[in-house]
Amino acid sequence: MTAAQVENPTSGGSARLRYQEVLRQPEARQLLAGTLVGRLPNGMAPLAIVLAGAHTYGTASGAALAALYLLASAVGGPLIGRQTDRHGQTAVFAVSGLISCGALVAVAAGSSRLWQVATAVTVAGGLKPPLEAGLRSLWGAGPGSVMPSRDHQRTALALDAASQELIYIAGPVVVAVIVLAASPSAALLVTAVLGIAGTALVVTTRASRSWTPVDDRPGDWLGPLKSRQLRPLYAAMTCIGVPIGAITPLAINAGTRYDASWLVGGLPAVLSAGAVLGGLAYGARTWPGTTPQQLIALAVLFSAGWLTVSVSGGPAAVFAATAGTGLSMAPLLAAAFAVTGTLAPRGTVTEAHALLVAALDVGCALGTAAVGLLHPLFLPAATAAGALVLLTARRSLAARGGTRITPSSATPASLEATT
Numbered sequence: 381m382t383a384a385q386v387e388n389p390t391s392g393g394s395a396r397l398r399y400q401e402v403l404r405q406p407e408a409r410q411l412l413a414g415t416l417v418g419r420l421p422n423g424m425a426p427l428a429i430v431l432a433g434a435h436t437y438g439t440a441s442g443a444a445l446a447a448l449y450l451l452a453s454a455v456g457g458p459l460i461g462r463q464t465d466r467h468g469q470t471a472v473f474a475v476s477g478l479i480s481c482g483a484l485v486a487v488a489a490g491s492s493r494l495w496q497v498a499t500a501v502t503v504a505g506g507l508k509p510p511l512e513a514g515l516r517s518l519w520g521a522g523p524g525s526v527m528p529s530r531d532h533q534r535t536a537l538a539l540d541a542a543s544q545e546l547i548y549i550a551g552p553v554v555v556a557v558i559v560l561a562a563s564p565s566a567a568l569l570v571t572a573v574l575g576i577a578g579t580a581l582v583v584t585t586r587a588s589r590s591w592t593p594v595d596d597r598p599g600d601w602l603g604p605l606k607s608r609q610l611r612p613l614y615a616a617m618t619c620i621g622v623p624i625g626a627i628t629p630l631a632i633n634a635g636t637r638y639d640a641s642w643l644v645g646g647l648p649a650v651l652s653a654g655a656v657l658g659g660l661a662y663g664a665r666t667w668p669g670t671t672p673q674q675l676i677a678l679a680v681l682f683s684a685g686w687l688t689v690s691v692s693g694g695p696a697a698v699f700a701a702t703a704g705t706g707l708s709m710a711p712l713l714a715a716a717f718a719v720t721g722t723l724a725p726r727g728t729v730t731e732a733h734a735l736l737v738a739a740l741d742v743g744c745a746l747g748t749a750a751v752g753l754l755h756p757l758f759l760p761a762a763t764a765a766g767a768l769v770l771l772t773a774r775r776s777l778a779a780r781g782g783t784r785i786t787p788s789s790a791t792p793a794s795l796e797a798t799t
Contacts, residue, residue, distance in 0.1 A: 397535045399663065405526055407585045408536070414585070415515045416543060418477075418578020421508065423551020424571040425449055425484065429501060431555070432487065432564035437494055445501050447745070452505030454741035461510050461734030462603060464517075465727055469588045473509040477579035480507040481572040488568035509579050513733035515540065516717050518587050526587050534671070534718060535663045541714035542659025545652040604732035609723045612773035614739040617716055619766030620679065621743020623686045623759040624709070626751035627651055627702075630689075630759075633751070640695040647702050654706020662711035671722070672777040675715040676770045681708045683763035690756040713740075719777060 403409050426446040433442030464472045483504035491497050519527050519536045527533040558567040582588050604610050623630075631647035634640070667674055685705030692698045716736060724732035743762075750758060770777065 397531050399535065399539055399660075402527070402532055402536045402539060405528070405532065407587050408526060410581055410585055411515055411518060411526065411587060412540065412543065414578045414581025415511045415540075416547065416578070417574055418509065418511045418576075418582060419544065419547050420551055420554075420578065421484075421571045421575040422453075423547040423549075424555050424567065424574070425504070427552050427555045428559075428564055428567040428571055429487065431559055432490070432568055433497070435564055436490060437497075441494060445498060448498060449501045449505035450741060450745060452502045453508055454738040454745070456506030456508065457510040457513065457734040457738050457741075458603075458731050460507065461513050461731035462728075464510070464514060464730040469514055469518075469591050469730075470583050473511070473514065473579055473583050473588070476507040477509045477576050477583075480504050480509070481576040483507070484568050484572035484575070488565040488572070490565065508575070510730065510734040510737065511579065511582055512544070512737055513730050514582065514588070516721060516733045517730045518591060519721075533721075534714075537718050538659050538663025538711065538714045541710040541717070542656045542663065545655040545659070545710060549649055549652045604724055604728045604735055607723060607725055607732075609773075609776045610720065610732060610735075612769050613716065613719060613723070613777065614735060616679065616766040616769040616773075617736055617739040618743040618746075619762045619769065620682065620712065620716075621740040622747035622750070622762035623689075624651075624740070625744025625747030626759055627747075629748060629751045630756075634695070634698055638695040638698075643695055643699065646699060650699060650703045651706040651709070654703045655710040658707035659710025659714060661707075662714060670778065671715050671718045672774065675712070675719055675777070676767065676774060678708050678712040678715055679763065679767035679770050682712050683760050683767050686763050687757075687760035690760055723777070 403412070426449060429446045429449055430439075430442040433445040435442075437445075460472060460476050480503070483500045486500040487497055487504060516537065519525070519533050519540075527536050554570070555567045558570055605614070627648050631644050634647060635643040669677070682705065685701065685708060688701040689698060689705055692701045717733060720732050720736050721729060747759070747762070
């Protein structure tokens, strides 16, 4: 089966499933809500760690601790995803979530020794459950999975990609409010509570409890990285992540250059807001072409958007260009995750999705570090490189990669009786 056969490339005017039809599926609301709550630490923890670390050790150390948290998340996510593919979601997510929560509490408690806090930060990030990857594994498609058809799955992925941007809008705001009302340590405690609460919402669903691993998973330690189809996708998404990570320092630079302090918070917020709208629009209708073709087109559009941002002059123009660029971001991520789910080798679906998240995280880290050192055109150049990689690999992306996990062996088959 090819990717083109997986879906029906209909005309752009035909209607997709309504979001209500997706959310009406058994436990879909709880899974989506739990994953969003459980991922709030992604938008809260880095800022809370910076503020808590800066209060005790200085700004540079606080920033280094936050970077350590993100790096640990990028490394730990795929490793926990691999354990999930081998042992199921319930125990793996519950244990890792509790340990990560406890480590954040330890960070909040503080220590006079920086190495102890750094260790706790590493554990908190490295053992954070990959709820995002887990949810996309559960969405599935076909009999026995949460989503009964490919149309349901595509719409669900678009809804998820759009709604996750709310994390990066609400997360920093929640931290700022708590810090003003109490302290950075209190913000870390709330972050820990939300993380474990979201994990609990996910693992208590029947879908998560009955999700079972594939018995004949390949023993190759490379896992999804062995796939010739997925390797270029991961490389491309690393490039795509560069400008996403650069948005905060870019906003600071723009605020200084144009003497417009409102851009510091305005640019990240409008990028995420644009992504929410774009993701909802993408999921609300059927678009021409197969998902791999849409992925390439969206990568090109995303690159063009960053070129517009880079050459814009004046605060209003930069703000508008950033909003326009955000419109293609969530659809791009939704298409990337859909392709990943299709091409994931048998028994590696959670790890494959977690590796995609890790690739984006690595790109974000590179963008954060490089934006102040390189020419602004570096951002569209990075995304153009990602689009070029996808274009070069278009045939392998459209080919059937590996053997997909079937609903009977790796999705909650027992859920079928409840539909």
